[in-house]
Amino acid sequence: MTEGEVDAASRVAAAVFLWAQPSGRRPGPKPKYTLDGIAEAAIAIADESGLDEVTMQRVAERLGTTKMALYRYVPGRAELDAVMLDTALGAPVVADEAHWRPALMAWATGVHDRAMTHPWIVELVQRPHTPGPRELAWFEAGLGAMVELPLRGGEKLDLLTLLVGHVMSLVRQRDSSGAPEQQLAANLASILATRAELYPWTASAFAEADDDGARDDALRFGVERVLDGVASLVAERAASSSSHS
Amino acid sequence: MTEGEVDAASRVAAAVFLWAQPSGRRPGPKPKYTLDGIAEAAIAIADESGLDEVTMQRVAERLGTTKMALYRYVPGRAELDAVMLDTALGAPVVADEAHWRPALMAWATGVHDRAMTHPWIVELVQRPHTPGPRELAWFEAGLGAMVELPLRGGEKLDLLTLLVGHVMSLVRQRDSSGAPEQQLAANLASILATRAELYPWTASAFAEADDDGARDDALRFGVERVLDGVASLVAERAASSSSHS
DNA sequence: CGTTATTGTGTCCATAGGACGCAATTAGTG
DNA sequence: CACTAATTGCGTCCTATGGACACAATAACG
Structure with missing residues (x-):
């Protein structure tokens, strides 16, 4: 196959x-x-x-x-x-950050770094499999960063999945920077150019993104968004529990 | 191969x-x-x-x-x-939702539904490729849901990537519900049971998650987190721009 | 020193994708 | 109404990959 x-x-x-x-x-x-x-x-x-x-x-x-x-x-x-x-995968990075926010950011960055070093990792990680010792250690580290975070176990797991998914998407994108991959991008560009009227938002979004120059902070952007989301969930719960008591 | x-x-x-x-x-x-x-x-x-x-x-x-x-x-x-x-992939769902938040949620749900119908889609979508007409249409729909959202083009693209990554992760997980895949889960469980002292947080997170029963809202949870994050970014920018003017 | 498990490696097979060639078929053209 | 030429269906053949087996050489142990 x-x-x-x-x-x-x-x-x-x-x-x-x-x-x-x-x-x-x-x-x-x-x-x-x-x-x-x-x-x-x-x-x-x-x-x-x-x-x-x-x-x-x-x-x-x-x-x-x-x-x-x-x-x-x-x-x-x-x-x-x-x-x-x-x-x-190697040993996970150990963040000595006390607060969950910088700790998770460091964790996500660590995963990203490792994956960028060996881009094929993405493929293997996302394939259905049972994690090995090192992979579990990364997981453990991620959960460790969340000890202080008042979330349920399942939610923490979901959160890690969310972060990993994001990081892996980015690695996939960035790995596509080789010469041959550029051709795919060029392809897409010419397609968009030809049928801009069919895909107006897409065309303009790409145009705008190109103008911005290559934003290199997609990783940060995504993680920040997620962590902001977590923060507001936590805040919301704190508010409702204090008003209930 | x-x-x-x-x-x-x-x-x-x-x-x-x-x-x-x-x-x-x-x-x-x-x-x-x-x-x-x-x-x-x-x-x-x-x-x-x-x-x-x-x-x-x-x-x-x-x-x-x-x-x-x-x-x-x-x-x-x-x-x-x-x-x-x-x-x-078929034609994208068209949400008539005016506000970006419900519109994006509907979009993500739509993507999830399509992907669940044909789980192998995940593999193909995440492979490096140039999108076809239908795939671009989905993209276009996603961007269309964000017209009102005050973000830069590149940020919108990143946001869609983030959401898609999350949805695809979930589909991968849920697709792993077949009999053979259960064995992988069982495997992991027995590993964790044996070396609970090596992976304490992981063990307890899984235990806790099992107690909660199967949370079926992982999709919602993740998307909500992301959208909350977007909302706070927007709020933050609105605040700083008004204070600057 | 013989017994026996283990290692290195050659031989052989099935399945995949795919190149090529060729006969049968049919839309235009004079 | 033939004739030309493109196009289709499909058999044959080739290469790469993962892998089963067989077997001789090797070394730990009683």
């Missing part, structure tokens, strides 16, 4: 694999490679040429071995993806 | 194809199938079995023909995706 999905069984298998601890070995030859080494190689390829170029073949070539040798370390492609993701 | 990406050239080609108007034909046999019919078949397969199951082969089988026959109507797989997407 051209891309993207994996069957359910593989997804579960990948999760189990990710959380399995290294079993001490006994007999047999010493492993010539390591899981980390393989992950690194795969990540390097993804960084250079995109996730599509990551095939067992290429990873093997990069390590100077053959495709099938890898299967001794990684059960399959799905597991490779899982390992790549959890490796590339 | 397992899934997901398409090379840049294909993406551009797909866009051109999408916006090309049907050329009047002259000689030759009458086409036995139609582009719409093919799109419908592909969409049906995607709805039933997921995007991965959509192969030229299967689409052809469904139409009672052979794979290669389809290539007379569709240049390639990338173009098929593009057509599927733009067809499944």
Whole structure:
């Protein structure tokens, strides 16, 4: 297939694999490679040429071995993806900010930075999967930033989802800055130019945005909006609870 | 590859194809199938079995023909995706709401509904691509809902991105309600149970969320937060501009 | 030192997308 | 009313990918 999905069984298998601890070995030859080494190689390829170029073949070539040798370390492609993701995520940034607002902003920025370093992360993260240790750690950090925030558990989870969704959208956009992607933008521009009467608001919004120059604060803008929204919810609740008591 | 990406050239080609108007034909046999019919078949397969199951082969089988026959109507797989997407999106909902707030809420809900009907849309929309006519129409509708909103063009675009990102995240989550996906959730639960001390906030947030029962208003919650944020930005600007004049 | 699990890797297969070629078909044209 | 030429349906063939299997070489352990 051209891309993207994996069957359910593989997804579960990948999760189990990710959380399995290294079993001490006994007999047999010493492993010539390591899981980390393989992950690194795969990540390097993804960084250079995109996730599509990551095939067992290429990873093997990069390590100077053959495709099938890898299967001794990684059960399959799905597991490779899982390992790549959890490796590339790295440890979460720990904000020592006391207040939830700057803490969440720092968290979102941290996620954004990581994702920008390895844009293919977006694809993997948004694919249905069970989070690995590192990914859960990020989650944990995000929730930690919200301890002081008077929201219900489900709401906090939703909030993180909202922020992550926003960050990932932006990374997708910014990753599309390569030469070939510019052509897509150019395409859209010429389409809009031709049918401006069909899409008046769109045409003018883009025109206006171009005039503004490249606003580089889309991340901040979005996060601020969300956090403002949270703030007003909190304020509203505080008001209604005090008037009730 | 397992899934997901398409090379840049294909993406551009797909866009051109999408916006090309049907050329009047002259000689030759009458086409036995139609582009719409093919799109419908592909969409049906995607709805039933997921995007991965959509192969030229299967689409052809469904139409009672052979794979290669389809290539007379569709240049390639990338173009098929593009057509599927733009067809499944359909016409945007038109909210007659005057105020931007209910209008945007209606818009977001509309996007959510469409995406829930064909969950694979999420994958295609978030892939780098040039929007087709229908997709642009949705965009246009979203911008139209914001006419009264005193924001700059770039900000409006960012806002739509933010909302779409949120909606798509939710659809991804909700689409994961099938039996196999439940296993992923179960997996996560057992992981959290085992290492609750490593991820305390996460564990408790999930526990709390479970107690609340399935909150079905994640969509509303997120959108409200964003719109609240927009409202406070607008209020803030109104205040500072009036104090400056 | 033999037993046995484990590693590296070659061979073989199915499925995907897609290039090419060619016969059958039919809108215009003289 | 043929004749020309474009266009359709579709069989054949090729390449890449993930992956199952088989098997010999290797090394820990009793």
